[in-house]
Structure formats: C-alpha cells, structure tokens
Amino acid sequence: MIFGPTRLIEAGGAILAHSLRLGDLNFKKGRRLSKEDVSALAAAGHEEVTAARLESSDVHEDEAAERLATALAGPLTSISAAFTGRCNLIAETRGICVVDEERLNRINRVHESLTLATLSAFEPVEPRQMLATVKIIPFAAPRAALESCLAIAAEAGPLVSAAAFRPIEVGLVQTTLPGIKPAILDKTKAALDSRLAAVGAPPARELRCAHDPEAVAQSLQVLRRHSLDLLLVSGASAIVDRRDVVPAGIVDAGGEIDHFGMPVDPGNLLLLAHHEEVPVIGLPGCARSPKINGFDWVLQRLAAGLEVSPQDITVMGVGGLLKEIGARPLSRAEAVSGRSESGAPRAPRIGAVVLAAGQSRRMGKTNKLLAEVDGEPMLRHAVRAAQASQVSETVVVTGHEANRIESALSGLGAKTVHNPDYAQGLSTSLHRGLAALPEEMDGAVILLGDMPKIDERVIDKLIAAFNPVEGRAICLPSFGGKRGNPMLFARRFFAEVQEIAGDVGARQLIGTYPELVAEVPMETDAALIDVDTPAALGQITAAKAQKD
Numbered sequence: 435m436i437f438g439p440t441r442l443i444e445a446g447g448a449i450l451a452h453s454l455r456l457g458d459l460n461f462k463k464g465r466r467l468s469k470e471d472v473s474a475l476a477a478a479g480h481e482e483v484t485a486a487r488l489e490s491s492d493v494h495e496d497e498a499a500e501r502l503a504t505a506l507a508g509p510l511t512s513i514s515a516a517f518t519g520r521c522n523l524i525a526e527t528r529g530i531c532v533v534d535e536e537r538l539n540r541i542n543r544v545h546e547s548l549t550l551a552t553l554s555a556f557e558p559v560e561p562r563q564m565l566a567t568v569k570i571i572p573f574a575a576p577r578a579a580l581e582s583c584l585a586i587a588a589e590a591g592p593l594v595s596a597a598a599f600r601p602i603e604v605g606l607v608q609t610t611l612p613g614i615k616p617a618i619l620d621k622t623k624a625a626l627d628s629r630l631a632a633v634g635a636p637p638a639r640e641l642r643c644a645h646d647p648e649a650v651a652q653s654l655q656v657l658r659r660h661s662l663d664l665l666l667v668s669g670a671s672a673i674v675d676r677r678d679v680v681p682a683g684i685v686d687a688g689g690e691i692d693h694f695g696m697p698v699d700p701g702n703l704l705l706l707a708h709h710e711e712v713p714v715i716g717l718p719g720c721a722r723s724p725k726i727n728g729f730d731w732v733l734q735r736l737a738a739g740l741e742v743s744p745q746d747i748t749v750m751g752v753g754g755l756l757k758e759i760g761a762r763p764l765s766r767a768e769a770v771s772g773r774s775e776s777g778a779p780r781a782p783r784i785g786a787v788v789l790a791a792g793q794s795r796r797m798g799k800t801n802k803l804l805a806e807v808d809g810e811p812m813l814r815h816a817v818r819a820a821q822a823s824q825v826s827e828t829v830v831v832t833g834h835e836a837n838r839i840e841s842a843l844s845g846l847g848a849k850t851v852h853n854p855d856y857a858q859g860l861s862t863s864l865h866r867g868l869a870a871l872p873e874e875m876d877g878a879v880i881l882l883g884d885m886p887k888i889d890e891r892v893i894d895k896l897i898a899a900f901n902p903v904e905g906r907a908i909c910l911p912s913f914g915g916k917r918g919n920p921m922l923f924a925r926r927f928f929a930e931v932q933e934i935a936g937d938v939g940a941r942q943l944i945g946t947y948p949e950l951v952a953e954v955p956m957e958t959d960a961a962l963i964d965v966d967t968p969a970a971l972g973q974i975t976a977a978k979a980q981k982d
Contacts, residue, residue, distance in 0.1 A: 448467050530558050530596070812886045830851070833854070868928050878923065878925070
C-alpha cells in the first residue's frame with residue numbers, strides 16, 4: 435500500500451486518509467475517490483490529498499475483514515456486514531462464548547494490520563450479543579498476511595463460536611448436622627435453583643441426608659436412577675481434603691475424584707468428580723450466595739455441553755478474582771470488597787464503633803472507662819486499638835460523663851457522637867454509633883470500651899475473616915472454644931440492629947443467622963476479658979504488675 439500526499443492526477447481510486455470539508459464538499463475519511471470527486475477537489479483549489487493507494491498485494495479492508503470473520507465464525511454465530519474495515523461476529527443463542535485463545539493470539543501476531551478482539555472465553559452471552567470483532571487497521575491488509583490468518587483459522591475447529599445452554603437435569607444432595615436449621619438448606623436450594631434458571635435448567639431434584647460418607651453415597655445412588663445430567667453435593671461442613679466426608683461419599687457411591695480446589699476466589703474449595711459419564715461437583719460454601727463464584731464458571735460450561743477437566747480448572751486463575759463481579763444480584767451492603775474508581779478490587783471498608791456511654795453501675799462511684807490501666811484511661815486502649823487496625827473510620831459513642839470521656843480521649847483525634855438516651859440501654863448507643871458511620875462502610879466492628887487487652891491484631895483478624903459472599907457476614911473472636919468481643923457484622927444488618935431496644939447489643943444476630951457466623955480463633959484470651967467490677971480491674975492491674 436502506498437500512503438501519503440498524493441497528487442490529484444494520481445488520486446482516482448485512492449482512499450482518502452483524512453476527512454475534508456470545503457464549502458459544499460464533505461468527504462469522509464475512508465472514501466474511495468472517484469473521477470468526479472477528484473474533479474470537485476481540483477475545482478476547489480486542491481492539488482493533492484493524503485490518501486492510500488492499494489497495490490496488487492493488498493486486500494481492501496472490508497474484503498479482508500469479511501473473509502477473516504467468515505473463516506473464524508463457528509456454530510450459532512453470524513457475521514455482520516463489513517464497514518470501514520470492521521466485521522463483527524454475533525451470537526445467535528443464549529449460552530457462552532467459546533474461543534481458541536492460542537490461535538487467536540497467533541492471528542494477532544501475524545501482521546499489525548489484522549486484529550481480532552473477542553469476549554473473554556466462556557463468558558455468558560445473549561442472542562444478538564457481539565462475540566468478536568475483526569478490525570483491519572486502515573486501509574488494507576497485505577494479501578500474504580491475510581492468507582496466513584485464514585490458514586490458522588482453518589487448522590482445527592471453529593475459533594470463535596457460541597455454545598447454547600441446554601435444559602440439563604440436576605440432582606442435589608444436601609448434608610446436615612445437628613443444629614442446622616432446615617431454613618438454611620432451603621436458602622441453599624433456592625440459590626442453586628436461581629443459578630439453574632439462569633442457564634435455562636429446571637430446579638434441582640433434591641435429597642437431604644446426614645453428613646457422613648455412607649449417607650452421601652446412598653443419596654447419590656438414588657439420584658443416579660433418574661438419568662440426571664449433573665450431580666451436586668452441598669456439605670453441611672466445607673470440604674477441606676480429598677478424604678473428607680463429601681469426596682469419601684462420592685467414591686463410596688462408585689465415583690472418582692478428578693480435582694480438588696480451584697484458583698478462583700470465591701470458589702476455592704470446589705471438588706470436581708464424576709460417576710461414570712455424569713459430572714459430580716462438591717460445592718464450595720460460597721455456592722449458597724447469589725454472588726458469582728467459581729462454581730458458576732463450572733456450571734455454565736457444563737450447561738453448555740462443554741467438558742470441564744482438571745486442566746480447565748487449573749487455568750482459571752487469570753481473572754479468577756471474582757470478589758466484586760456483579761453478574762448476580764447482591765446488595766452493596768453484602769459486598770465484601772468494592773471497587774475503586776479505576777475498577778480495581780479493594781479491601782472491605784469497615785467502621786469501628788467504640789461504646790463508651792455506660793454508667794458503670796457495677797463499679798460503684800468510679801467510671802470504669804476512666805480508670806487507669808497501664809498508666810492511661812482504660813477507654814484509650816480500645817480507641818487506640820481501633821485506630822491502629824485496618825478500620826477506615828472510628829466513632830466513639832459518649833453518654834454518661836461525656837465531657838470527662840472526651841477529655842480522656844484528648845490527642846487521639848477520635849470522632850465522638852453523643853447519645854443523650856444512654857440511660858435507656860446499650861442498644862441506644864449502638865444506634866447512634868452505626869448512624870454516625872459513613873455510608874460507604876461495608877460493615878462495622880463493635881468494641882466495648884472496658885476491654886483494655888484488645889489490640890489491633892484482634893480487629894484485623896476479624897476483618898481478614900469477613901467475607902459475606904462466602905457466608906462470613908458476622909465474625910466473632912474465640913479463645914478456648916468461647917466466643918468473645920468485639921463483634922464484626924455486615925452493613926446488611928445495620929437496619930435490623932437499629933430496631934433492637936433495651937440494654938442489649940447486636941448479639942441476637944448470632945442466633946438469628948447462625949449460618950452467617952464465623953468464629954475467628956485468637957492466640958490470647960483478650961477477647962474474653964472485660965472490666966465490670968473493682969475486682970476485675972484489680973485482676974487486670976495485678977496481672978500487669980506481675981508481668982512487669
């Protein structure tokens with residue numbers, strides 16, 4: 435291709451490189467100049483234009499784009515008309531995009547004038563959605579380069595295609611343990627059926643059994659009699675090893691384990707297996723959530739009739755960080771992590787509420803929060819722990835002796851909010867503290883001002899465990915099998931906590947949502963020690979003196 439300033443005498447049939455507007459003339463870039471066009475330009479006083487002139491070794495951009503798109507298009511895929519060197523591949527069905535990435539990359543390396551861009555491999559698509567676009571960088575492609583690309587496209591099967599979802603029949607085994615409410619299993623079933631509906635499949639045929647290998651095996655054998663296309667097992671306890679209850683039950687039923695784990699988060703603990711020709715999936719805990727996770731990727735492929743092998747699982751790591759992909763409904767309050775303005779994943783934003791409004795009745799005349807521990811008021815320990823941790827915002831709720839409390843916090847720069855209703859109980863301070871947190875907080879950690887042994891490590895461990903998508907929306911520290919404080923919970927519960935009345939905190943969430951509670955083991959008993967009485971204060975002081 436010859437490109438550059440071109441005398442009008444040589445411009446007939448050339449392609450205009452830049453748009454021209456002169457009086458009544460309005461010639462767009464890419465226009466192939468006719469004899470009449472050349473005459474009009476000459477009459478307007480032009481002697482030359484910047485243009486491209488094709489040679490015998492060149493293929494015009496539209497012809498090249500159409501030929502390559504035609505060669506690339508696989509089943510259930512149509513192509514648009516080529517225009518300005520662009521030709522699109524369109525899905526004709528609801529399903530997923532299938533791309534041969536290795537050949538795609540080879541085509542894009544052939545020559546800079548030939549480019550191919552597609553959706554991500556295995557991305558869900560709807561009818562008439564664009565799968566790929568071929569773009570010839572103006573204004574022609576070398577014939578030899580085009581032939582090379584066509585040869586790559588012809589090497590194997592289709593390079594770009596759509597695989598349609600089919601109405602697969604699915605069986606589900608849910609195991610249960612003592613104390614697990616049927617409502618929890620019902621929620622899991624509802625979430626799964628929603629996923630199946632999204633890929634055009636009917637609700638799953640379900641069996642429930644005890645959480646032991648024999649019961650799992652028996653349930654799978656019963657489901658196998660129904661000629662199902664896919665078997666799923668949701669354990670009451672997460673799979674942690676190939677020899678755990680769920681995989682052991684699959685093997686006892688006559689199945690084989692193919693792969694455990696996947697480089698996708700959420701979804702790491704997925705188990706891939708098969709029973710004869712039927713795929714069997716041990717579900718990760720996050721499959722109970724409507725948020726997209728690694729199981730969705732596996733389900734979508736199987737629903738489209740594609741095999742999922744261990745090799746397929748192990749190459750899912752690139753793009754496998756799914757924590758904030760909003761492909762499924764999830765309120766912002768339930769999000770574990772958000773996205774920055776640039777779109778990059780971010781850590782959860784947690785606010786700290788330090789409760790410091792109480793009257794310390796059990797301490798007598800002493801306001802326990804002002805009692806000295808390690809040479810400073812007890813309350814300062816809790817506030818400094820919050821400020822040193824990964825929380826984004828700290829709010830201290832004052833009430834009784836508010837002026838003295840604020841004076842005790844001098845120099846820390848902590849935000850305070852006053853609760854004039856503190857005498858009506860703990861719940862009123864909790865209401866004030868949550869209301870004072872910024873709206874962008876994803877959750878709140880509630881600290882008691884009378885726990886001087888709590889430090890930032892306790893709070894940071896709770897934040898690290900916090901993951902509503904994977905069922906950890908309420909996090910509690912534990913030591914020696916006992917639960918303690920502080921408590922961390924997701925924003926989704928803020929409104930519910932605002933309805934609590936009296937001298938109680940948010941602990942009732944634990945009983946209401948046991949499936950969302952995560953105990954976070956701690957290395958010390960700091961989460962179990964609060965100071966309510968002079969005796970307790972004396973023990974803290976004595977322990978400190980003995981340590982020194």
